[in-house]
Amino acid sequence: MHCDEINIKNVDEWDLWETGIDNADIEIGKEAICAVLRIYQYLLAGKIFQLNYSGGKDSEVCLGLLILALMKAKRNGDKISPHSYVLHVDTRVENPEVHNLTSNKLDKLRKFITENDIPLSIVIAQPSLSSSWLMRIIGGRGLPTFVNTEYRQCTHELKISSANKARANYISNIDRSLHKDIVMLLGSRDSESVHRAASIEKFNGSSTLLTSEKNCDIATLYPIKEWTDGDVWDFLTNAGINSKYRTIPSYLDNHLRTVDLYRDSGNGECVYFQGQEQGRSKSQCSARHGCFICVASGDDKSMQKLLDTNPEKYGYMRGINRVQRLLYLTRYDWSYRHIVGRTISDAGYIQLKPDTYHPSFVATLLHALISFDYLEVQRAKDVANKLKNGDIINDSYNQRMSQPQFQFVTEQDIVGIESLWSLHAFQDKPFQAMKIWHHVYSLHKLETLNFVDNLEETPRTPIPAALWLRIDQWATGNYCGLHDLADDMTAFDVDFSSGRQVVVNDDNTVTHTCSFNELRSFSVDEDGAKWLVHDEFVRLWLNGDLDCFTHSYSFQMMLRSGILSLPKGKIKLYNKMAMRGQCYSQLKISGAKTIEDILALPDLKIIGDKEHKILNLKAKKTKEQQIINDKKIKEQQIINDKMHRSVANKISKGVAFDKYSENEIVVYKQQMEIQVQNVLSQINLAINIACEELNSKLKGKIARQQYVYKTPIILALKKRITESKRELGDYYHQQVLLQQKMSIQSYLSIFERGSFNDFDSDHLKELAIENPAIFKGMMLNTISQCDATLADFLF
Template identity: 30%
Template sequence: MLSTLKKESSRKRESDNDDLLALTHVPRCAEVIGDRVPDSKTIQEKGIETLLDLIRRQHSLHLRFSAGKDSTACAVLMIEAVRRAFAEGISTTHYVSGSSTGIENPVMEMHLLEVQHEMREHFRKHGLPIEVHLTHPSIASSFIVTTVGRGTLPRFPENSKARQCAADWKYYPARRLAAELETRANEQTGREMVTLIGTRFQESKSRNTRMKGRGESAKTPVRGESGELVLSLIADWSLSNVWQTLEMLLEPETSPYIAAISQESVHRLFTIYQDANDGMCGIVLGDAGNKQPCGARMGCAFCTLTGSQDKSMESMLALERNAFMRPLNDFRNLLMATQFDLDTRDLIGRTVSDAGYLPIRPDVYSYDFRQSMLQYLLSMDANERDRAEEMEAAILTGRVADTKENWLMASACFELVSLQQLALIDWHWSNHYQASEAFPALAIWYQVNVLGRRYAIPKSSKAPKLTIPTTRWIKVGRFDHLVPSEGMGSSENEIWNPYRHPDRIFSHRVVSGKKTTWFNETDQLNVDAEKACAFITCTYPNMSIECNLMPATTSAAFWLNEGIVSLPVGHAQRYQEIALRNRYFANLSLQLDLSPDELKKYVMKNSITNAEHSELLPKNPQFEMFGTS
């Protein structure tokens, strides 16, 4: 069956390519820029001709743009093709899209944003029908919220080859945008959009194998895994072809193409690659000679899948101009050190068994370690703002040259924790059984941004590899075994809502038969940015001391009841279960007067083994396959 499906899928791709996208050889109008006529035999012109043929067949183009060397080379070809098509009277809209995870290498992120800005200005000035987009992961799936808020561990090379992080932070947001653009393209021309990517056969043996397996081509679009049409525009290019194309942008007087990217940005890109390659990149601007390999990759600053070192980042940090990124690398190394450090883990599991027991084993990051992470991240943000202000002052007073590149550094190059993320972290923490006061995450924000405290990232070595302890089990019933649990309930909000929010039909909600505080629902877990900003920056500083005396349940209910945090439609039961579990252990600690460490000892002492737990599980009756006489 699987073989048949694969054959049918293969035939469908061949049919799509033959029927929809067989490239026709349309004579090209000569395009002259001043006295410069492009050489039609160059590898660049062949790529431009391929794109022109697609545009003439009414296909919109969508370039996935990272601002790296390969995607920038693709951008040169695409923009030139659109320019020529527009001169022929073809006004089909085309798209350039990039992605920002929020934790990218700051220098590369700054470069991407600057280049996208230059593109927008160029397209506006020349009237080219090209739109520029930037995608972001959802607030709920961002690294800061998942790791610092929920305690989800990053992926480590020893136990995970899959890059689910890349899927959540880049792939899914990019697919949502692509679906929207595909709809618009179909409405405009009635033809499918063609996505351009910058993969090359010569990048590596593994890349070559994967590309050939997908049937990628520089001449004919193929059907991608997600159903879109994909063209690997520079698939047959060498690394030298890429650098030579980018060098053209440095000499606008002699280049056959009008550049949409400034010379400063091209120089910046060369510098980034050199810095990330121990300064040994064989790139000599303006020299058409041999270009040594320079394939350093700059991804997320906190990526733990790169192993014990992030070689590109550490190479960049050898230079003083990149020193501002050192805390990011220190934080990444701290995460690496926690892989086998069970002291940074929470022991209480999340799913109740059919016997009414919760697993006890090292699980997500502990509440204490999450607090430490937020202290470090907020301190990094504050220090970066201070650095940027000092740079601005230095430029204005003449101590540093007044250049475009220096002015870029006069703005904060990263913000790791936004106010939206902070609000969602606080809501997650307020539901945690160890939270001892209301608005626990905001309390740390107040310490850093109002009181001026700074928290340095400690140097720590990686804990030795060990065997994870066998799972044990603690009885909780329906979170009512020894103490009650109110879950997301709030009697105070239920009483006051008719007066504070008279427009609401109900003063509370009901989830699985239990009353909860009122909450709003949207398509995904979300935060109202305006309301979050107003409360955190204007209201909370005036009530921070009083919040120290309020229970964490107050803030857990507040974020929902005031409509600042909205739950995803259909997921209220899930969050009620989370709240029930955490409130149960919070109440158990109060009932038995246990500190967090004492609670850990209590659950271990009163837990049972895997074997004992298995005996308590309901037995499924075994039926005979054949009746007995």
């Protein structure tokens, strides 16, 4: 007896979730199913999804929807693109709780992807070192993005630019023909705010159709565009695995840590725990989290709420919150600002006006951040010891807290900051960033900003009026820039190999730079940075050498040693910045100077804003006129060069003189005069060489010792002279003969007077003194030849 074979398929929550949602009567269930099916259909159509993932609730829902669609395709055996990816930006200054939670999620997502073999990649973006918050703010390059700032520099540099670079790098490995199929999956929602709704509308955002902004090739999809906060929490609180209370399968056990974080940083409750009468559209669990130093929205309410809600759990972040509060509260405290500008006006002045943070203030900020890093290490060690001794419960939370939850300043950051401070002569001495590091880690001298707890917000006041300091220019030979004497002293060593470059300065002087490496971007070698901070700096410090160096020494030292690499093709810019720092140092306006310090300095020309405007307007007009004049000169030079090429071409082809235009005749005459002088120079050279050889023959040198005969050289010159004369034409050939005759007559005149020192050639002088008869006969014979040739032109 034969039985038909029965195929048995094991099913789990990933096969049954749609039915589970229907049975559970989840309020957002139908919308979620529709969203997943739409993503699934686009996957079947060959689309590649890029999910911009922050780890927050909205992007978490989008990730959940995408995973459901991918798992559906996987279980059905559908052929879809293997290139979809999750893009996360780590700004390196995120709220530590948010950063830890997101990192934990991404780790579990990686494991889930591997175990289920789904076609999804994870791409982590980070700002470059030069774009980091530390380099921008602590390095003295700029200010934070404050409330009501039109352009959010930090958002662009820390997030957008970083994400774009990571995206470009990832898709460079995808066939270009598929780039058009990439769809950006975004978690923005209309109900977040009026501004967000307007932004989505501006970009034609849709939850059902793929749309793109005008003149943009990237398609977008907003799958939860119409969802409320309540819908988001409804989805997340019903999502998870390995629990009978979880209806929607997920890569996570549950989302309770996300719920807890939002609850603790919001108003203390979430929609998940609210009564039905509050409705879908209301939620008290919608706090926003961002960078811990962000002042774009004023005070960091979500961080402050965490500290107030559960100080025992979140108290380890109290110190770093002081940094944010200090920045926020002192926005209008002009004493915290640096007043020395870095741009020369048309009139040759720099502005003295509060701008970026003051050198002493950024040094305090750096000291505080390193101190909080150090204290976090000590806190983690204390928890680890308590775990080891059994003094606290050995659970997942305490295990996590037995490790440092943040380190915002690394050795690479220290080297990067020091490079800017050194280059711009920003601090009073070089190596100050390293010194601050060791004040904390070696001497345990901490800056905890305790005063911030009682600090009042500085009232808004107008920015003080600008003054202007006469500088003229700094990119000149008066300053050495990145020139390095150490390279000069080894330049002739047998094994010397240099990466030096030649830089032409604004005054056309030249700087031979120190040796350095070039890469695509400003970079610091990690191992080199650790060696410099922990070894070389300590050696210099203990030897008492730190006070021996100029401001730019540490920058050049890091370049020479290969610790620091500059962006390719930017050496002239960095050399100019080094010269600026040296100029400021020479003027004694470098380092932590106040306006009072600078005004007290003698021999500085400082004027008011009104006077400067008049001078600058005049200088600007002069410069504009000079640009116009230079342009005209350049245009005329192009015309002249073209004319000279045309005439040279006609001469080489033997074009008749009457075929030349008036302008070409002028150029022709100029070229012929130059050619006449060239022929005369060749004749004089031939005479000198002939005299040298004749002197040697007469003295018997050729017979007595090895001698390099000059005859071949003379014959070659004779041939070249003959060809040149042929190109000149009759008139200019006669000019050559006449000037040659005059030259020979001048030699005879010197000879007759006996003024042998007046000869411009030692060989002629020697022949005239040692063999006067031969000299005179040679000169008369040459004159006779010139006369004979000139006579031929008369017949």
